[in-house]
Amino acid sequence: MAQLLALVEKTKPYPLAVAGPADFRCEPVAAVDPGIVLTEPGHSLYCLDHDTRRALFVRTEVDPGGAPFYFQAQYEHATGVVALSYDELHALPTPGEPSGVFLYSTGRCGSTLVAAALAERGGLTGLSEPDVLTQLVTLAPRLPEPELRELTRSCVRLLSRGHPVAVKPRSFVIELAWLLHEEFPQFASVFLYREPLSWARSTARAFAGYDPALNTDPAAVQDRLGRLIPLVARWRQRVGRVLSPEEVMACQWVAQLERALALRHRGVDVFTATYEDLLTDPQGVLKSVFAHCGLAAPSGLDEILARDSQEGTTLSRSATAARDGEAVPRLDETALMRTVAELWVEVVR
Known part of the structure; x- marks a missing residue:
């Protein structure tokens, strides 16, 4: 199961740093269905945590797609995080070919x-x-x-x-x-x-x-x-x-x-x-x-x-x-x- 994480602190060293798992200090909340990142609005893929073989999705109230810099909007407006294993990431269904x-x-x-x-x-x-x-x-x-x-x-x-x-x-x-x-x-x-x-x-x-x-x-x-x-x-x-x-x-x-x-x-x-x-x-x-x-x-x-x-x-x-x-x-x-x-x-x- 995927892991819902509470965002405790934002810790990015400077605004233009490449996104990574160390940007947030989080605490585990509960196991959740991986599909939550598709079915609940506001989730977007933020980064990979390769050391733990997980993908991190952030939840935001603002659509980062309309921002000049997607990664900055994700970080600034993040209110929560969901972590999926690589296997769960690959298994997520999406409609059609990009x-x-x-x-x-x-x-x-x-x-x-x-x-x-x-x-x-x-x-x-x-x-x-x-x-x-x-x-x-x-x-x-x-x-x-x-x-x-x-x-x-x-x-x-x-x-x-x-x-x-x-x-x-x-x-x-x-x-x-x-x-x-x-x-x-x-x-x-x-x-x-x-x-x-x-x-x-x-x-x-x-x-x-x-x-x-x-x-x-x-x-x-x-x-x-x-x-x-x-x-x-x-x-x-x-x-x-x-x-x-x-x-x-x-x-x-x-x-x-x-x-x-x-x-x-x-x-x-x-x-x-x-x-x-x-x-x-x-x-x-x-x-x-x-x-x-x-x-x-x-x-x-x-x-x-x-x-x-x-x-x-x-x-x-x-x-x-x-x-x-x-x-x-x-x-x-x-x-x-x-x-x-x-x-x-x-x-x-």
């Missing part, structure tokens, strides 16, 4: 806006950054491929629940794009990115406070990033030291571009656009995205384009603008672009 769009990106490139347009004007259910998929990236090296595939199938099934969905995962999830395509070839694939120097400037400003340990323990932060971006771990091992912020960002940008190219090389029809394209012709890019995804031409885009798609979060325009006056690390732009060039040579060998 379908929709996987919207991959480097981040800081308009992907949240595009995801909002797909949800609001494309008739899809929006899932912007469900962190159970981010967790699968970190678990992948530890799992036999059949188990990784089974967990991936079940997680996407339980996120979509039979509805066509626009899934915009965190940028790291492109590491598993090949698997998501193989398991769900019926999904359209979209990749958005931004010119590296502009992306790095925006990233440095937006994520200056991403993890407090960036300043106190950069090695530990890079250990965690290395599990999400394997190129960070490989480059760090190659140079034999803690990487500079410019090197870390170069690793992220190159790795995610390379994964998108690899997806194309597998024969996947990936629609690609840049942030610069969106700035120049937002209506045209959005209409092309909709056409690629087999959706009717959208109307009413002006309203979506006029607002901040990340409003109310730590990454909103107002929040990042406020950080302009703070001590944001200054980028060595020459070092950044030099590392990007070195890494391209490395990954295409």
